[in-house]
Ligand code: AP5
C-alpha cells in the first residue's frame with residue numbers, strides 16, 4: 001500500500017501514521033522526523049533546514065524532494081509506506097508521482113485529515129513527544145499517566161522547538177495543504193477526506209475504513 005496522509009500542522013498525521021504503521025506493519029516515513037534527525041546530526045541538509053523549520057516555513061522543495069526520493073528508493077520501502085508530511089505542495093506531489101512511476105508503482109490513497117485552525121492551535125501548544133520512542137501525547141487530550149514520562153517506554157517527554165505560539169501561527173499560515181495539491185489528488189480519484197476533529201480512535205477507524213474500501 002502506498003498511502004499519503006495529508007493535513008495541516010497538528011491535524012494528527014503523526015499520531016495516525018504510527019497507529020496504521022503498527023497495525024498493518026507498514027513503513028512510516030515522516031519528512032518532519034527525517035529533517036529533525038538531520039538537524040540533530042548536524043548534516044549539511046540539517047544546517048540549511050533548521051532556519052526554515054524554526055521560522056515555520058517549508059524547507060525548499062529541491063532539498064526535501066531529494067531526501068524523500070532517496071528514502072523511498074531504499075529496499076525497506078519496496079512493499080509500500082505511509083507518508084506523513086510529504087507532499088506539502090503540488091511540485092512535491094508531482095515529484096512523488098514521477099518517482100513512483102519510474103519504479104512502476106503509484107499512490108493508492110491520499111487521506112486528508114481535516115481539522116479547523118482553532119483546534120490545531122490547542123493541539124500543538126499542548127503536544128509532548130517521547131525522546132526515545134517518538135510516542136505523541138497531549139497534556140489535555142491524551143496525557144501520559146505520569147507527567148513528563150512516556151507510558152510506552154518510560155522515556156522523557158519534550159516539546160518541539162517549533163511548537164511555540166509564534167511558530168505555530170506561522171506554520172498554520174504557510175503550511176495548510178494548498179488547494180491545487182488537494183485538487184491533484186481529487187482529480188486522480190485518490191482523495192478521501194476524514195473528519196479529524198473526532199477522538200483519535202474514531203479518526204483511526206475512519207482511516208481504516210477508507211483503506212479497507214480500497215481493497216488492498
Ligand atoms: P512536521 O514534523 O511534519 O510538522 P507539521 O506538518 O507541522 O505537523 P505536526 O507534526 O506538527 O502535526 P501532526 O499532523 O503530525 O500532528 P500530531 O499527530 O503530532 O514538519 C516540521 C517542519 O519540517 C515543517 O514546519 C517544515 O519546516 C519541515 N518539513 C517537513 N516536511 C516538509 C516537506 N514535505 N516540505 C518542506 N518542509 C517540510 O498531533 C498534534 C497534537 O494533537 C498531539 O499532541 C496529539 O496528541 C494531538 N492529537 C492528535 N490527534 C488528535 C485528536 N483526534 N484529538 C485530539 N488531539 C489529537
Ligand code: MG
Pocket residue numbers: 013014015030032084
Ligand atoms: Mg507530525
